[in-house]
Amino acid sequence: MKSHYLIAGLIATASGMAHAEVTMERLLAAGSEEEAGNWLMIGKTFDLNRFSSLDQINSGNVENLRLVMAAPIGGMEPAGFGIGAMQTTPLVDDGFLYLSDPWGTPYKYDLTSETAARPVWICDTGIDKDPSQGILLANRGLALSGNNVISVLPDGRVVACDSDTGDVVWDAQVATEVGEGFTNSPQVVGDKIIVGQSYGDWATRGWIAAIDANSGEELWRFYTIPEPGEPGSETWLCEQTGNPDCWKTGGGAAWVAGSYDPESNLVFWGTGNPVPMYDPEYRPGDNLYTNSTVALDADTGELAWYFQYTPGDYMDYDEVGPALLVETNIDGEDRKVMARFGRNGIFYTLDRNSGAYINSVAYVGNLNWTEGIDSKTGLPIEYDPEADLQSYAIGRITRAGDTATTCPNIQGGTNFFPTAYNPELGLAYAGGIEGCSDLSVRAVDPDDVLPGNIFIGGAGVNSGEQTGSINAVNVSTNTIEATLNTPYPLYGGVMASADLLWAGHLDGTFSAYNASNLEELWSMNVGTSFSAAPITFLVNGTQYVAITGGGLGVGGGLAPELSNMQAANMLWVFALDS
């Protein structure tokens, strides 16, 4: 018997053996040959390009892909708005895979057998899965920092779990106000972890904060809604409304983690819509810094620049989607740019050091809210800097009863959906929605606005059928290189590998496409709806592709014919048939 204990002990030690610490040096080298087999950050690299150079699986053999491992994931307990969304991008280090469930609970799986995804640990964060809270429950991924796995939770805590044992190392209540919390993923930059308050539509004020990676202590905080007297506060004309505090519930949530440029030490985060989303009369003005990209100094949180895409928005065009950092040649000049698929249906390219507008191109098939973008400012041509309430090409929606139909759909275009960039082809990719929404206003008395309760001030409902598309944009030439139209909206992310593009669909289909022309080369329907992004990595030298699936969530509202699909949170792992 003694020898059995000894063997068991050795196995336990081996499976729990520390992998190399995830240092800043490793993260900076995440796109290198040495790290090619790993996926250490949700975007693969700091530039959020979600590009892997691995090419064992390629356009010539992807037809031989098959499902090789699968594992159920927990976190199915519903919150007030139902079962949470499975939107996590898994991470992989040395054959071990980390992911989060919709309540932010981290899991570690051992894939090294190549025959099963065996759970190693589940980190018990002590989350109260209170079904009363009327929130959209989601978690978009974890971060690896040293020997810790970091997760952000819907209750406003940030938790560090030991990557070997799954024990909680520290636990910090970073968001403290009623209604605040997290749905995104943390961003590790050196000894800091940067997090974003995610529940803006629940009548809160958005912010981005850095905390100490070793203790959880808060180091700096940038509010996406300035308080009176601060720069940008002049764009909140709350006094006009008789409610001088309208900025306090102004939203601007930072609900998707940003990118990072080590050269400038800037992080690039997107911000959400002004709140209430459909009633600008509640919060007149341009509403800085909502619907913006903000570039912040990673050490201090100081604002280096901002770019607001849709000022004084009333179409719910959040701009939290990933900012791709790209090096390209534009008009004969090598440029370091930030390229983004806007939720408003327009693909933008900005100078990433200054925020200056370079160019843009509409990528959705039907865009009617603006006649175009001003070639100098990058702002919609209807934008009037003197106006308290903007009137875009679809006309205003008002408390007096004016309604409008906006295209794209209020959910985009793209949304939080992870995008990708293939530097070898110079193509940026995104999946999204093709369709329109009918908008109307429903005024709410400020006395009835309670943080923690959803506050939208009207309605944005599907206007007719909604379909989907994947677009490939040539960043250098600012042109759409390829478009794939899909029967259902895309509601998740894409991933680029050598000559392939990967995407999961709402109806449970996971597909690989030719990266140049988006021709479908392989697909398999596994039955779980997809709203996450895939990754690819090596285990013992063999290339795998993984993605998580779950319930329809909010995306289901775009495809009523799929409404009988049931939720089941799953990890799916694919490889070539050997």
Place this chain on the structure above:
Amino acid sequence: MPLSSTVAIPLAALTLALATLHAPPLRAQETDQHIGDPERGRVVYRSVGYCGNCHGWAGDGKSGTNLQAPVGPNLRETPLDTAALIEVIGCGRPGSAMPYHDRAAYRDGRCFGMGLDDFAPGNAPPRGKTFNDRDVANIVAYLETYVIGRGEPTYEECAEFYDNPSARACAGLR
């Protein structure tokens, strides 16, 4: 029992209902036999029918409504009487997003003498969660005991609704 005068049924439905006097009696008559239990009704409202998605936990059409659901009328100020409540819960509101909860609502003519095929496209009420007659009586008892005429919702009501004094949904009311 005739259709309650306080129920606003779309004209087309009303006309058809009055024109089909031979239709089976409204289900309200059947349900009148049950004495509702308001405590059970709260459970049905909260976690069987998920009525709060549209009406809010407080029934006011504001507190705790679901982002993905249409905003429902304020039940705290509803003019509907018992019979009308039973009818609307069972049959839904044609032409609105209010679903029907009677499993046979539009199968045997018990609701306005109509079948789902009798409605103009898009006008039929959607199918909601299915309640038995006893739970319809229970939910009406709940509304009449704890919701209708209750004014602004309070923290105490919220904590009682969720059976949890620290429910996050109630935090803003403290």
